[in-house]
Amino acid sequence: MDYFIHLAILFAIYGILGLSLNLVVGYTGLLSVAEAAFYGVGAYVTALLLVNAGWNFFAAMGVAVIASAAVALVIGLVLSRFGGDYYALASLGFGVIIYSIFLNWQAVTNGPLGIPAIPRPDFFGYVIGDEASYLVMSLVFLLLVYVVSRFIVRSSFGRAIRAIREDEAAIQVFGYRAINYKLLIFVIGAGIAAIAGALYASYITYIDPSTFSVNESIFVLAIVILGGLASLRGSLFGAAFLVLLPELLRFVGFPDTIAAQMRQAVYGVLLVVLMLYRPEGLTGEYRL
Amino acid sequence: MSKSKTLWVVVGILIVVVAVVYVVAGRKAAEKNVIKIGWVGPLTGDAAAYGEPMQKVTELAVSEINAMGGIDGKQIQVVYEDGKCDGLDGANAVQKLVNVDSVQAILGGFCSSETLAGVPIATAAKVLMLSAGASSPSLTNISPYFFRDYPSDAAQGKVLADAAWNMKHWKEVAFIQEQTDYAKGVYDAFATEFQSLGGKVINQPFSSNTNDFRSILTTLRSQHPNALFVDVQAPLEATRILTQVQQLGWKPSLLIPDSVAGDPPTIRENQAILEGALTAEFGTDPTNSKFEHLVSSYQAKYGAVPSYESYAQTFYDAVYLLKDGINAVGNNGTALAQWSRTIKDWQGSSGSVTILPTGDRASGHRLEVIHGGKAVPAAQ
Amino acid sequence: MSILPQLIANSLIAAGTYALIALGFNLIYAATKFFNLAHGAMATAGGYAAFFLLQSFVGINVVLAAALGVLFAGLLGWALDRAVYRELRKRKASNTVLLVASLGVFTVIQAVIAMIFTSQFQTLSGGAADSVYQIGGAAVTETQVIMIAAAVAIAAGLGLLLKKTLLGKEVRAVSDDEEVAKIVGINTERVIGWVFFIGSAIAGLGGILVGFDTGLQPTMGMSLLLRGVIASIVGGVGTVYGAAAGALLLGFVENFGIWKISGEWKDAIAFSLLIVFLVFRPQGIFKR
Numbered sequence: 001m002d003y004f005i006h007l008a009i010l011f012a013i014y015g016i017l018g019l020s021l022n023l024v025v026g027y028t029g030l031l032s033v034a035e036a037a038f039y040g041v042g043a044y045v046t047a048l049l050l051v052n053a054g055w056n057f058f059a060a061m062g063v064a065v066i067a068s069a070a071v072a073l074v075i076g077l078v079l080s081r082f083g084g085d086y087y088a089l090a091s092l093g094f095g096v097i098i099y100s101i102f103l104n105w106q107a108v109t110n111g112p113l114g115i116p117a118i119p120r121p122d123f124f125g126y127v128i129g130d131e132a133s134y135l136v137m138s139l140v141f142l143l144l145v146y147v148v149s150r151f152i153v154r155s156s157f158g159r160a161i162r163a164i165r166e167d168e169a170a171i172q173v174f175g176y177r178a179i180n181y182k183l184l185i186f187v188i189g190a191g192i193a194a195i196a197g198a199l200y201a202s203y204i205t206y207i208d209p210s211t212f213s214v215n216e217s218i219f220v221l222a223i224v225i226l227g228g229l230a231s232l233r234g235s236l237f238g239a240a241f242l243v244l245l246p247e248l249l250r251f252v253g254f255p256d257t258i259a260a261q262m263r264q265a266v267y268g269v270l271l272v273v274l275m276l277y278r279p280e281g282l283t284g285e286y287r288l
Numbered sequence: 289m290s291k292s293k294t295l296w297v298v299v300g301i302l303i304v305v306v307a308v309v310y311v312v313a314g315r316k317a318a319e320k321n322v323i324k325i326g327w328v329g330p331l332t333g334d335a336a337a338y339g340e341p342m343q344k345v346t347e348l349a350v351s352e353i354n355a356m357g358g359i360d361g362k363q364i365q366v367v368y369e370d371g372k373c374d375g376l377d378g379a380n381a382v383q384k385l386v387n388v389d390s391v392q393a394i395l396g397g398f399c400s401s402e403t404l405a406g407v408p409i410a411t412a413a414k415v416l417m418l419s420a421g422a423s424s425p426s427l428t429n430i431s432p433y434f435f436r437d438y439p440s441d442a443a444q445g446k447v448l449a450d451a452a453w454n455m456k457h458w459k460e461v462a463f464i465q466e467q468t469d470y471a472k473g474v475y476d477a478f479a480t481e482f483q484s485l486g487g488k489v490i491n492q493p494f495s496s497n498t499n500d501f502r503s504i505l506t507t508l509r510s511q512h513p514n515a516l517f518v519d520v521q522a523p524l525e526a527t528r529i530l531t532q533v534q535q536l537g538w539k540p541s542l543l544i545p546d547s548v549a550g551d552p553p554t555i556r557e558n559q560a561i562l563e564g565a566l567t568a569e570f571g572t573d574p575t576n577s578k579f580e581h582l583v584s585s586y587q588a589k590y591g592a593v594p595s596y597e598s599y600a601q602t603f604y605d606a607v608y609l610l611k612d613g614i615n616a617v618g619n620n621g622t623a624l625a626q627w628s629r630t631i632k633d634w635q636g637s638s639g640s641v642t643i644l645p646t647g648d649r650a651s652g653h654r655l656e657v658i659h660g661g662k663a664v665p666a667a668q
Numbered sequence: 669m670s671i672l673p674q675l676i677a678n679s680l681i682a683a684g685t686y687a688l689i690a691l692g693f694n695l696i697y698a699a700t701k702f703f704n705l706a707h708g709a710m711a712t713a714g715g716y717a718a719f720f721l722l723q724s725f726v727g728i729n730v731v732l733a734a735a736l737g738v739l740f741a742g743l744l745g746w747a748l749d750r751a752v753y754r755e756l757r758k759r760k761a762s763n764t765v766l767l768v769a770s771l772g773v774f775t776v777i778q779a780v781i782a783m784i785f786t787s788q789f790q791t792l793s794g795g796a797a798d799s800v801y802q803i804g805g806a807a808v809t810e811t812q813v814i815m816i817a818a819a820v821a822i823a824a825g826l827g828l829l830l831k832k833t834l835l836g837k838e839v840r841a842v843s844d845d846e847e848v849a850k851i852v853g854i855n856t857e858r859v860i861g862w863v864f865f866i867g868s869a870i871a872g873l874g875g876i877l878v879g880f881d882t883g884l885q886p887t888m889g890m891s892l893l894l895r896g897v898i899a900s901i902v903g904g905v906g907t908v909y910g911a912a913a914g915a916l917l918l919g920f921v922e923n924f925g926i927w928k929i930s931g932e933w934k935d936a937i938a939f940s941l942l943i944v945f946l947v948f949r950p951q952g953i954f955k956r
Contacts, residue, residue, distance in 0.1 A: 002387045031764055078947055085703055085763055089897060090946050093939040096894065100936035103467075103495055112467040112495065113401065114375040117408035129412070131387065205412075206379040206405040214890070218771060225768065258783050265779035271772025275765050276755055288764040333787065467932070493932055499789070499882040503678050503926045510671040524789060528883070535800050536674070537807040 005131045009203055011243045012138035013196045016145045018223040018235035020192035025221070026229035026286060027153060028185050029165030031088040034075070035220045037098035038190035040212030041068040042197025044102065047115045047207050057121030061198040065191045071098070072190030073183070080182040083168065095214055102209035114208030118201050138199050145192055149232050152188070161185050162230070165286065215264075222267050225274055228284025237282055242267075323362045323619050325610065326385035328371040328378060328396030328406060329421075334522040335373035337551070339398055341595045342421070342603045343368060346395065348586055349607035359614050367391065371402035373468075373521070378402025379409060386413040392621045393418065393614070395606050398599075399521070400424030400469035407434045416624040418610060420602040423546075424473035428646045433621060435628040435647035437609060437638065438602045439570050441470070441545075443652030445477020447568045448543055451655050451666070452515065453485040456541070456566070462513035463491040464504060464529060468521045474545045475519055496521070501532050515541040515566075523551035530558050546570065549656065549663045550596045559661035567663055568653040570638075572597045578604075578637035605636035675923055677806035681881075683919030684812075684819035688874030689896030690903065690911035691819075691826055692867030698843040698906035699863040700757075702766040706748060707871055708893025709777035712886060714741030714872020715879040716781050719792055734876050741872020742865040748773060749864040754857060774889065782886035792879035811880040818877065822870055823912045829866075830908065839863060843906065871896075891935075898942045904952030913953045917941070 021035045042064040049060035075094045082090050102109050109115070121128045121137065128134050152158050160181050163171045168178050201207050219242070227238025246263050279287035327346060330339035346366060354363045367389050369381035378397050385391050386409060393416040397403040403422035410417045411431040419427070419436040428440055452458045461482060465475045472493075479489045490511055492504045508516065516533070520526050526548040533540070542565035548554055549567035572579060582604050586594045594600035609631070610624075617623035631643040642650040655666040693707045718737030721728060752773060756766055798809040830836035838859045841849040850856050871892075878888065895918060903914020918938060925937040945952065 003384075006383075006387075031767070078943065082946065085767060086946065086950065088764070088767060089703065089901070090943065092894075093898075093942045093946075096939045097936045097943075100933060100939075104930075104932040104936075106467075106493075111493075112374075113469050113472065114405065116375065116379075116405045204376070204379055204383075205409055206375050208375045208405075210374065210376055218775070221768075261779040261782045261787075263779075265776050265783070268772040268775030268777075268779060271775070272752060272769050273772075275761070275769035275772065276752070276759075279761070279765050288762055288768060334789070492930060495932055497885070497887065499885070499888075500682075502681075503675070503923050506671050506674045506678065507927055528789070535798065535807060535809050537800065537802065 002131055005135050007243055007247065009131070009135050009138050009199075011240050012135070012142045013199050013203075014220070014223060014239040014243055015142050015236050016196040016199070017193055017220045018227060018239045019145050019149045019232060020189040020196070021220050022224045022227075022230065022232065022235045023149060023152065023161075023192075024185055024189040025224055026231065026235075026284065027158065027165065028161040028182060029286070029288075030091075030182060030186070031084070031288070032079075032091045032186070032189075033088055033214065033217045033221065034091040034095040034098070035189075035193055036212045036214065036216035037075075037095045038068045038072060038193035039197045039200070039216065039220075040098065040102055040209070041071050041190075042194025043201040043207050043212070044109055044115070044197075045194070046198035047118045047201040048108070050118055050202070051115055057119075057198070057202055058123075061195060064198050065194045068194035068197070069187045069191040072187045076183040076186040080179045080186065092214065092217075095217055099209060099213055102212055109209070112208060112210075114206055115201075116206045118205045118207070120202055120205070134203060138203075141195055141199060145195065146232060146236075148192075153230075153232065157181070157184075165230075219267065222271055225279075225281050225288075226270060228281030229288065230286045231281065231283040234281055234283040321362050322365045323359055323614065324389055324391050325364060325366050326382070326389060326391040326394035326396065326415075327366050327368045328381045328385070328394060328402055329368075329398040330373035330402070331368070331370040333372050334524055335399055337522060337524070338421070338596060338599065339370075339373075342398060342599055344590055345582075345586065345594060345600045345603040346607055348582075348589055349604050351589075352585070353607065353611055359611055359619075364611075366395075369396075371397045371399065371406075373399035373401060375401045375405035375469075379405040382406035382409045382417075386410060386415050391415060392619045393610055393624055395420065395603075395610065397422055400427065400473060403427060403434075404430075404469055407431050410434070410621075413621070414625075415621040416628070418606050418628070420606040421599050422470075424469045425477055426469065426473060428648050430647065432629075432647075433625045435631075435643050437605055437636075437641050437643075437649050438599070439649050439652045441473045441653075442477045443570075444546060444568045445474055445479075446481045447653050447655050448517075448566060449478045449481035449485065449487070451566055452482060452543070453487055455666075456515070458487065458514035458541070460488040460490065460511070460513045461515050461517055461543070462508040462511065462540075463489060463517045463519055464501065464508065465491055465493045465517075465519040466521050466525065467493050467495050470521055470547065471519045471545070475517075478517065499528065501529050502536065505529075505533055505536055505538065509536070509538050509540075513540070515543055517543040517545075518548065519545055521547055523548050523554035527554055527558060530561050534561055541565070543567065544658075546598065546653065549658070550598050552595075552662070555658060555663060556661045559658070562658045563660075565658040566666070567656050567658065569656055569663060570598045570602075570652070571654050571656075571665070572601055573639055576637055576639060578635070582637045601636070601638035605638050605641060608636060609634065609641070671927075673803075673805035674807065675927060677803070677808050677812075679920040679923040680816055681808070681812045681919075682923060683916045684816040685874055685878055685881075685892070686895045686899045686918055687819040687823060687912050687915035688815075688877070689871055689892050690899035690915050691823060691908065692870040692874075693893075693896045694900045694903075694906060694908065694911040695826070695839075695863055695867045695870075697900065699839055699860055700753070700766075702753075702763040703770070703897065704753075705767060705770040705893060706773040706777065707745075707770075707867070707896065708889035708891075709774045709781075710741045710745050710868040710871040710889075711875030711878070711892050712781055712884070712889035713744050713777060713875070714738055714869075715792070715875035715884045715888070716785055716886075717741065717872070718876045719785070719790055719879060719884055722792060734873075737876050738869050738872045741875070742869030744777075745868020745871075746861055746865040748868075749861055753864075754860075774893070778886050778889055785884075785886065787886055789883050789885050790879075791883040792876065798880075809881070811877060815877045815881065818873060819912075819915070822873075823908060826866075826870075827908045835859070835862060894935075895938060898938055900952075901942060901950075902945045902952055904954035907954045910952055910954040917953070 228234025899914035904910030
C-alpha cells in the first residue's frame with residue numbers, strides 16, 4: 001500500500017511537469033527540451049531555503065517559482081527568437097548549461113554531493129510527514145495546476161499561443177508580437193515546473209543534479225507526446241502510464257541490472273512508434 | 289465507449305493490477321519468526337566491484353549466525369537494496385527499507401554518498417544505520433541513529449598530509465579529485481592538514497563520467513607540483529588516469545587513497561608508475577583469529593579470498609555487532625542507537641572496536657607505501 | 669609557455685573526434701534537412717561492434733575489426749533510414765517529428781548496447797600500451813595521430829566525393845532541392861540511403877577511435893552527438909568545410925577554456941559557444 005502511495009505521489013509530480021511542458025510544446029508548438037532545468041531550479045531553491053534558512057515549505061515554493069520564472073525569462077529572451085528545430089537544439093543547450101551549473105557551482109548546490117536532510121512541509125504546525133498526507137498535498141497542487149492550465153488554455157492568451165503554433169508569420173500580420181507570447185508561455189511553464197521541483201525535493205528529502213539531466217527532459221517530453229499534444233487530460237494519462245510502466249516491467253522480472261536500461265529502451269521505442277503511427281498522442285489535438 | 293473513457297479504464301486497470309501485485313507480495317513477506325535487517329550498497333555500477341564482495345561477506349556472517357540459531361531463536365533475513373553509490377538511489381533504498389520492509393536496523397551504505405543521503409531518512413523513522421565502509425568526515429556526529437565501524441577519512445587525509453610535509457618535504461600537492469562525497473572528504477581532510485602545516489594544494493575536480501583527463505592533467509602539470517594525488521572513488525578510474533599521465537610523459541610522485549590501494553589488481557597493473565607512491569589504509573591484522581576465520585570461511589564458501597580485506601573485516605564485524613546489539617536491547621532502532629554508543633573494546637576480525645559519542649570508530653588509517661606492486665606499511 | 673603545445677595538441681585531437689561526428693551529421697542534414705539525433709548512437713554502435721569482434725575473436729587483426737565496426741555502423745544507419753525515417757518521410761512528417769523519432773531511436777540503441785555490454789567502461793586497446801610521440805613539445809599517442817589524420821583524410825575525401833563523383837553530384841542535387849532532384853530523375857531515396865550509410869560509417873569510425881583513445885561507454889553517444897551538433901551549427905550546417913571548421917573551433921575553445929576555467933565546466937563552455945553562434949551568427953562560419 002505504501003509503495004502504491006509512493007507511485008501516486010510521483011504521478012502527481014510528473015503530472016504537473018507534463019502539464020507545464022504541454023503548455024509550451026503542445027499549445028504553443030515550441031519543442032523545448034529544457035524542462036528538467038526548471039524542475040531543478042525549483043527543487044534546488046526550495047531545498048536550499050528549507051535546509052539552510054529554515055523557511056516554511058510553501059513560502060520556499062513561492063520563491064522557487066519566482067526564481068524559476070526569472071531564469072526562464074533570461075533564457076527565454078534568447079530562446080524565443082528561434083523556431084522549430086533550432087529552438088529545440090538551443091533549449092537542449094540551455095538545459096545542459098543549467099545542469100552543469102547544478103553540478104559544478106558547488107558553493108551553492110553542493111555539486112554531486114547533493115543536498116540531504118530536506119525537511120517535510122509544515123502546514124500551520126501540522127507536519128506533512130507521512131506519505132498519505134503528502135499524497136493529498138501533492139494532488140491538491142496537481143489540481144491547482146490543472147485548473148490554472150485550463151484557464152490559460154481557454155483564455156484569449158490561449159488562443160494566441162495556439163495561433164503561434166499554427167502560423168507564426170500570420171499572427172504577426174495581425175499585430176501580435178509573437179516573441180512576447182512565446183516568452184510568456186515559456187516563463188509560465190517554468191514557474192509551474194518549479195512547483196513539481198519543490199514537491200520532489202521535500203518528498204525524497206535528498207536532491208542531487210542527476211535527477212535534472214537532459215534524460216529527464218526527454219522523459220517529460222515523452223509524457224507530453226504520449227498523452228497528446230495540446231491535451232491537458234492527455235498529459236495526466238501520459239504521466240500515469242509512464243510512472244506505472246517501470247513497475248510493470250519490474251513485474252515482468254527483468255534483473256535489476258537490465259531493468260533501468262529496459263525502461264529507457266521502452267521510452268525510446270514508444271517515441272518512435274508514436275511518431276510513426278500516432279504523432280498527436282493519445283488524445284492530442286495537434287501533431288508536431 | 290468514447291476515447292477518453294477507454295483511456296481511463298486502461299489506466300484504472302493498470303493501477304488495480306499494480307496494487308494487487310503489491311498487496312499480494314506484501315502479504316507473503318509478513319513472517320513472524322524472522323528478524324529483517326536492511327542492507328544498502330552498490331550492487332551495480334563501477335563501485336559494484338566493492339558492493340558485490342561485501343554483500344557476500346554479509347551473507348557469510350548471516351548464514352553463520354543463523355546456523356548457530358539466529359538471534360533469540362529467530363533467523364536473520366537481510367533485504368539487500370542497490371544504492372548504486374549515489375545519493376538518490378541511496379535515499380530511495382533507505383526509504384523503501386524503512387517504509388515497505390519496516391526494518392529497525394540497516395547495514396549501509398557503503399559509499400559515503402549513499403549514507404549521507406540515507407541517514408536523515410532513517411533518523412526521521414528512528415531506524416539505526418550502521419556503515420561498514422562510508423568514510424566521509426561529514427558523517428561524524430551526523431545523527432544519534434548512525435554509527436560506523438570503519439574509520440573516518442579525517443584520519444586518512446591527516447596521515448597522508450603529515451607524511452607529505454614531514455617525510456617527503458613536499459610543498460605543493462596537486463589533486464585530481466572525483467566529485468563524490470568520499471573523494472571530496474579525503475581532499476578536505478588532506479588540504480586542511482597540509483595547509484595548516486604551510487603547504488599548498490591545487491585541485492582540479494572532475495565529474496564521475498569523465499574519461500578524458502588530458503587537459504586537466506596538463507593544467508595541473510604546468511603548475512609544477514611536487515606530487516599528484518589521484519583522488520578517485522573506484523580503482524578502474526585510477527588506472528584510466530594513470531594511463532593518461534604516462535601518455536603525457538609525466539612522472540610525478542604519487543599519492544592514492546585507500547579506495548585504490550585496497551584493490552591489489554589495480555596496484556599490480558600500474559606497479560611501474562605507482563612505485564614509491566604514498567597511501568594510507570585501515571589495515572588488517574593477519575594474526576587476528578577472527579580475521580583468519582573470515583578469510584578461510586569465505587574461501588570455503590565462495591572459492592576465493594575476499595577482495596578488499598579492509599572492508600571485508602568491517603562488514604563481517606558489522607553483522608556480529610548488530611547481532612550483539614539486538615541480543616542486548618532487542619530489535620528496536622532507538623534502543624540500538626543508544627546501545628551503539630556504549631560499544632567499548634568489542635573484539636572483532638578488525639580488531640578492537642570502540643565507538644565514540646560522535647558515532648565514529650576510534651582508530652584510524654596507517655601510512656603505507658607502494659612497493660613492488662603491493663601496499664606495505666611505511667617506515668616512519 | 670611550456671604547456672601551449674600540449675594544449676594545442678589536445679585541441680586538435682578533440683577537433684578530430686568532433687569532426688568525424690560532425691561530418692556525417694552535416695552530410696545527413698544537408699540531404700534530409702533534419703537533425704538526426706540518433707547519429708551519436710552510430711558512433712557508439714561502431715565502437716562496440718569493434719569491441720565485440722575483438723573480444724569474440726581473439727587475435728583478430730585490429731584493422732580488420734575496426735573496418736568491420738565501421739561497416740556495421742554504416743549499415744545500421746542505412747537500416748534506420750529504411751525502417752524509420754523513410755516511413756516518416758513518406759507520411760510527409762515534419763522535421764520536428766523526425767527529430768523526436770531520432771531521439772527515440774538514440775535512446776533505444778543506447779539502452780540495448782548498455783544491456784548487452786553493461787554500463788561498465790571498456791577499452792578497445794585492451795590495456796595494450798599506445799606508442800607516444802613527442803611532437804614539438806607535446807605528447808601525442810599513436811591513436812590520437814590516427815584520429816587527426818583520419819579526420820583530415822575523410823574531410824578531404826568527402827569533399828572530393830561530393831565534387832567529383834556522380835553520387836556526390838546527386839547528393840548535392842538532393843541537398844539543394846529534393847523535389848527538383850526527383851523531377852530530374854534522381855532516385856532520391858537511394859541517394860539518401862547512401863548518405864546515411866556514409867555518414868553513419870564515419871561516425872562509427874569516430875566511435876572506434878575514441879574507444880581506442882579513452883574507452884567505450886554506452887552513454888558516450890550523447891556527448892559526442894552534442895559536440896557534433898555544436899560543431900555543425902557553429903561551422904555552418906550542411907557544408908563539409910563547415911563541419912571541419914566548427915569542430916576545430918569547438919576543440920580549441922573547449923581545451924583552452926578548461927585551461928582558464930576549471931575542467932568541470934567543459935560542457936557549459938561548449939554549449940555557450942553554440943548559443944553565442946545561434947544568437948549572433950546562426951548560419952555558422954560557412955554559409956551554404
